[in-house]
Amino acid sequence: MTGELARFDPDRTPAEPRELFLRWFGEAVGAGVREPHAMNLATVDEQGLPDVRVLLLRDVDDRGWHFATDRRSAKGRQLTACPSAALGFYWPEQGRQVRVRGKVFDLGLAASAEDFLSRSPVSRTASLSSVQSDVIAEKSDITLALQEADRLLAEDPDFVPDSHAVYAVVPTAVEFWQGEPASRRHPRLRYRRSAESWVKELLWP
Numbered sequence: 305m306t307g308e309l310a311r312f313d314p315d316r317t318p319a320e321p322r323e324l325f326l327r328w329f330g331e332a333v334g335a336g337v338r339e340p341h342a343m344n345l346a347t348v349d350e351q352g353l354p355d356v357r358v359l360l361l362r363d364v365d366d367r368g369w370h371f372a373t374d375r376r377s378a379k380g381r382q383l384t385a386c387p388s389a390a391l392g393f394y395w396p397e398q399g400r401q402v403r404v405r406g407k408v409f410d411l412g413l414a415a416s417a418e419d420f421l422s423r424s425p426v427s428r429t430a431s432l433s434s435v436q437s438d439v440i441a442e443k444s445d446i447t448l449a450l451q452e453a454d455r456l457l458a459e460d461p462d463f464v465p466d467s468h469a470v471y472a473v474v475p476t477a478v479e480f481w482q483g484e485p486a487s488r489r490h491p492r493l494r495y496r497r498s499a500e501s502w503v504k505e506l507l508w509p
Contacts, residue, residue: 309398309399309400309482309483309484309485310331310335310398310399310400310482311482312400312480312482312491312493313491314480314491314493314504314506317480317493317504319502320495320502321475321478321480321495321502322364322366324480324495325364325402325478325480326364328395328400328402328480329341329364331398332395332397332398332400335395335397335398336397337395337396337397337398339360340393340395341360341361342358342359342360342361342393343358343359343360343361343371343391343392343393344356344357344358344390344391344392344393344394345357345358345359345371345379345389345390345391346389346390346391346392347379347382347383347386347388347389348382348386348388349378349381349382349385349386350382350385350386355378355379355382357379359371359373361391361393362419362470367409367411367472367474368406368409368472368473368474368475369391369404369472369473369475370411370415370470370471370472371391371470371471371473372416372419372420372468372469372470372471373436373469373471374431374434374435374436374465374467374468374469375466375467375468375469376435376436376438376467377436377437378436378437380436380467380469383408383471387407387408387409388405388406388407388408389405389406389408389471389473390403390404390405391403391404391405391473392404399482399483399484399485400480400481400482400483401479401480401481402478402479402480402481403477403478403479403481404473404475404477404478405473405475405476405477405478406473406474406475406476406477407473407474407476408471408472408473408474409471409472409474410469410470410471411469411470411471411472415470416464416468416469416470417464419468419470420464420465420468421462421464425457428453428457429450429453429454429457430453431465431468432452432453432456432457432463432465433446433449433450433452433453434449475495475497476496476497477494477495477496477497478494478495479492479493479494479495479507480492480493480494484509488509489509490509491506491509492506492507492508492509493505493506493507494506494507
């Protein structure tokens with residue numbers, strides 16, 4: 305954490321976390337943060353072992369923080385077994401982190417179709433030609449799978465696989481962390497869901 309970082313006054317924050325997240329996200333875009341929508345997604349498997357990977361935020365609205373994946377993938381299977389997750393955003397140019405924790409819900413077929421059809425042809429071909437996270441038995445299987453995906457999309461450009469899913473993390477807690485390199489007293493503000501309202505809490509750095 306070097307240079308001039310963003311400032312953060314926890315006393316001047318909105319009543320709910322989504323508004324503050326969107327504000328910080330806009331500031332990250334304005335500051336030239338590369339791929340500010342990249343985030344860590346943490347899940348656990350059937351044995352309770354944690355897993356984490358980087359993927360892209362698709363949207364944020366009153367339903368939660370959205371991401372897409374294949375239901376057959378490792379994270380898809382883990383979310384079926386334990387529908388809870390944590391998200392982590394890090395914007396180093398501003399010295400900022402955001403952590404989101406909560407339950408995960410499948411947004412349904414319409415959301416899945418809209419997301420899949422919004423992707424480029426290359427992205428759709430790649431998705432259709434892969435059983436994500438499975439072991440590749442033979443390298444030649446990749447070529448055959450790509451050819452089959454190309455054929456399928458040529459025959460039906462609006463094809464959407466049943467396995468494609470868009471999930472929303474409905475947060476129970478959202479934390480905003482601002483680096484303060486001079487004093488090391490990094491401001492931390494946590495929004496915690498309580499009944500029908502949000503409770504704001506300052507955390508020790």
